[in-house]
Amino acid sequence: MINLIALCLILFGLFFFIAGSIGILRLPDIHSRLHALTKADNLGLGFLALGLILLSGDIFIAAKLLLAWLLVIASSAASAQLIAQRARRRERDVWKI
Amino acid sequence: MENIAWSAFDVLLIAATLSLAWASLTTEHLRRAVIFFIAFGLLLSLIWLRLKAPDVALAEAAIGAGLTGALLLAAVADHQKPINKKPDQKFSLADFVANTFLNLLFIAFAIVFGAAYTFALNEVNDSRLTDIVFQHLPGTGVTNPVTGVLLDFRAYDTMLELAVLLAAALGVMAIGKTRRDFVKPGDMERGLSQWLIPTLIILSLYLLWAGANAPGGAFQAAALLAAAGVVMRLTGYVDGGLPQGIWLRVLLVSGVGGFLLVSLIMMFAGRIYFDYPESWAGSLILLIESMATISIAATLVVAYLCGQPDTWFGGQQKENKHAD
Amino acid sequence: MLIDQILYGLCGIVLFTFGLRIAFSPVHFLRRLLAINVAGAGLFLLLLSVAYRGFDQAPDAVPHALVLTGIVVAFSATALAVALARQLQNRDKENE
Amino acid sequence: MNSIIWLVAIPLLGALLCTVFPRLANRIGWMFAAGNMLAALLVMHTVSQEGAFHYVIGGWSQGLGIALFADSLTALMVVMSAIIALAVSIYSTAYFTDTKKQAFYWPLWLLLLTALNALFVSADLFNLYVTLELLGLAAAALTAMGGSKEALSAAIRYLLIGLIGSLTFLAGVVLVYTAYGTLDIAVLTQQFQNNKVSWAIATLMTLGLMIKAALLPMHFWLPPAHANAPAPVSAVLSALVVKAAIYLMLRLWPDIFYPLANIGISYVLGGLGAAAIMWGSYQALRAQRIKLLAAYSTVAQVGYLFLGLSLIIVLPDGELRHAVMVGVVLLALTHAFAKAALFLAAGVIMQRGGHDRISDLDGTAQTLPVTTFTLALACVALIGLPPSGAFLGKWQLLTVLLHEGLWFWIIVVLSGSLLSAAYAFRLLGHAFGKKNIPHKRLAIGLEELPALVLSLIATLVLAFASAPVAKFIQPLSGVSQ
Secondary structure (H helix, E strand, C coil): CHHHHHHHHHHHHHHHHHHHHHHHHHCCCHHHHHHHHHHHHHHHHHHHHHHHHHHHCCHHHHHHHHHHHHHHHHHHHHHHHHHHHHHHHHHHHCCCC | CHHHHHHHHHHHHHHHHHHHHHHHHHCCCHHHHHHHHHHHHHHHHHHHHHCCCHHHHHHHHHHHHHHHHHHHHHHHCCCCCCCCCCCCCCCCHHHHHHHHHHHHHHHHHHHHHHHHHHHHHCCCCCCCCHHHHHHHHHHHCCCCHHHHHHHHHCHHHHHHHHHHHHHHHHHHHHHCECCCCECCCCHHHHHHHHHHHHHHHHHHHHHHHHCCCCCCCHHHHHHHHHHHHHHHHHCCCCCCCCCCHHHHHHHHHHHHHHHHHHHHHHHHCCCCCCCCCCCCHHHHHHHHHHHHHHHHHHHHHHHHHCCECHHHHCCCCCCCCECC | CCHHHHHHHHHHHHHHHHHHHHHHCCCCHHHHHHHHHHHHHHHHHHHHHHHCCCCCCCCCHHHHHHHHHHHHHHHHHHHHHHHHHHHHHHHHHHCC | CCHHHHHHHHHHHHHHHHHHCHHHHHHHHHHHHHHHHHHHHHHHHHHHHHCCEEEEHHHCCCCCCCEEEECHHHHHHHHHHHHHHHHHHHHHHHHCCCHHHHHHHHHHHHHHHHHHHHHHHECEHHHHHHHHHHHHHHHHHHHHCCCCHHHHHHHHHHHHHHHHHHHHHHHHHHHHHHHHCCCEHHHHHHHCCCCHHHHHHHHHHHHHHHHHHCCHHHCCCHHHHHHHCCHHHHHHHHHHHHHHHHHHHHHHHHHCCHHHCCHHHHHHHHHHHHHHHHHHHHHHHHCCEHHHHHHHHHHHHHHHHHHHHHHHHHCCCCHHHHHHHHHHHHHHHHHHHHHHHHHHHHHHHHHHHCCCECCCCCCHHHHCHHHHHHHHHHHHHHHCCCCCHHHHHHHHHHHHHHHHCCHHHHHHHHHHHHHHHHHHHHHHHHHCCCCCCCCCCCCCHHHHHHHHHHHHHHHCHHHHCHHHHHHHCCCHHHCCC
């Protein structure tokens, strides 16, 4: 039973990953791409981590998976902000590399 | 059914890695090539996991993709023009012939090498040195075989490898001073770093401690500590959190020094060089490992600084001037 | 002699040869450095596929230690090469 | 038995101390070079008493731990590098005046010495890869300390070609581990068979070492690196670092690859060696600077050594092969001392005269008589005129070639000597040229002494060395079985 739920969670997470990737390919400019990437992937990873926690069953591994998820959220949010600021500054100077 | 799924996964993974390597080496923009290289490094650490080598996966992700990528990104930051295609690229027969000849030569080389590899695989029964390693492992006081090989059976190799790292750091510092022009860190980076750096340090200590019986060890822990140093460097601390003057020099040297002193003490005590006594083998390895971790981390940060820190000769760290 | 060993081994050989092929061609210095890193990674992949002994068996630990040493040696060589290249760039910028 | 460990431990300890105390680096440096000299003599003494001996690090058996191995060839090479290291260290205390440069020169130089000693004594293939890498890295870092733009670009090219060379060598090591499951040379010497995989291993390793030794097709990185490096560094690069790869060829081919020896390999290596002799001597004739001339003459001398090596590979065990071995060792030793003396002398001229262009060298004999005398002695040793060890080496080589009736190689060796005589006398002709300014003799003892001592060793000491060296080198193939 637990495996079934875990499998659904993982599949659900994969769905978000795919959504994020399609977002990058299809969306027009850098800001919306960043938006798609960070949101979808973090959520996807969350579900993936939840599914794996159910599968692992060991408290330490569960804690490590959560920590991994938190780290990814923090770093992707910060880097998305930085990239957006730099893109904003670049558009303001209208200087194309 | 089981191994067909695994083989499919393998083929997919290999195809992705090869295409990333191809992309990294043939795109015209150098910056794009470096980013492809970082992605290639991460996929590589995935392959190491598939080949049941978790220690190597940790090191590859942290040093191979992470630090090397950060170093190369910093190097190509100011590259604007596409490097590969020269504007007046007219078709010259000589180049074409030379290129095709070289390509054929290397394809033949690959075929010969592949054939030799497949023949060589079934020459020896699969175990090679595995049984001997597991047979002697209890004598080393650690249960993780890779740490056992790295710090006990082939400790002389690791000492020389730390000497290579020290030589690279000295070579980097001999060339010039670190660059000082830095974008002022906004509150975003400072907020992140105040939270991220302690986590990295704790993770690094965990990896060092876990190294004795689980994947981890000196190099992986040092890579995380160096990552903390890189984050500090990017958020305004020009010297990347390194100590001042003589302490930095002692820190850089303590990795190789630890190995050398312990091995010489063993020799003075009448034992063979690098032969740890059974009873304290575990604690000796832990001592060497912890000294090596801090020293490797400092050396990796110095290598990332790409120059000689201001305080190397003992002067005060000059106020870091921010270029907007 | 497992199918995985051959698969990953040949992938390593292709990476090694491709890296050397680019390293010998007249490209920008930093790309040649990338090519050497890719070639080194190919060799490490070859070494670890030799160490792989099946899904449920413990792998051979000696190649793992060798690859760890190789990764650190490759990093130090790259660090020195990048430092040399940046100093050369500063020299070009100075007298441009 | 522990003396073999001191060979690696002393220079490494010196390097660490020089890093921590940069202001004392000068004094610590040459003291540890002297300590290394003692360790080398100790090893020589142990080998002469007990013959070749193994030392497994950490006491692990069955090829698990790393074994060190010292036989007569190792002892000779180690003592040679110790003497040159001491002379170069004394010279560099006077050469480097800026403390910032000294702080990094001495640790890197002692790390290079550690790598050399570790390479000479190691008997484990992966350990050889790590020492080759340390050697290449330290040498490239030292070349870059030349400071000029050419030095930097030469150092980068040297580093990259060195990396490609050690990667090819590593490819051979990986195949060895795949096919034979061990990395220990002694264990491998018994197990090695003559099959296709061994051929792939031999070609990969030989290619890697040929790149490292700058044999002809892969020699283009050597002249700029050796010409633009600081004088003491280029002395060590030409005299010792190039020899390390050739020493490995001498170590690998007669022992491990013995079952693979056939006439084809010796013609390939001999042919490349002959081409290197011709090309190196020709370029040396056209060189405009002393250091460039010396660098190209290194390319030529590498050719001689590979020619001798190709003979050693193919000759069956016995008197002839032993004679060629002694010839090659004498050639290597004399070239090392003579080339180091030549570079150190060029360094003195460069510092005193401000340039080392050969055409404007006239008046050197008047202002720097001792250095010019060293130049002359070094040229005598490079050409192979009678009082030098090179004469004995070439004589041994020629007698064996005559006995085997290989006329082509004889012509190559003789014309090579003729060409080296040409470029040597061109250099000396300019150095002894008259200059109408009233000459003032510069007496700079410390700087000129090391070069003089090295050139005297090359010409006089080695001239009487053929009998003791012949006795000291046991018949090669009987060493490690």
